[in-house]
Amino acid sequence: MAKKGSPKNTKNKAKHSKLMARKTNKLRDDKIARENRLKEMVKKMHELKAKSNE
Numbered sequence: 001m002a003k004k005g006s007p008k009n010t011k012n013k014a015k016h017s018k019l020m021a022r023k024t025n026k027l028r029d030d031k032i033a034r035e036n037r038l039k040e041m042v043k044k045m046h047e048l049k050a051k052s053n054e
């Protein structure tokens with residue numbers, strides 16, 4: 001027989017999925033920021049190298 005009253009675990013599951021989504025979004029954003037920072041460093045080094053060779 002089905003349980004009467006509010007459904008079990010729905011609030012906790014919603015909260016957990018929200019937190020996990022936040023965590024994955026943060027990790028993705030950190031990864032993208034790191035890639036962009038590295039690209040900028042490489043670009044800067046290429047410019048410095050080109051200037052020093054001239």
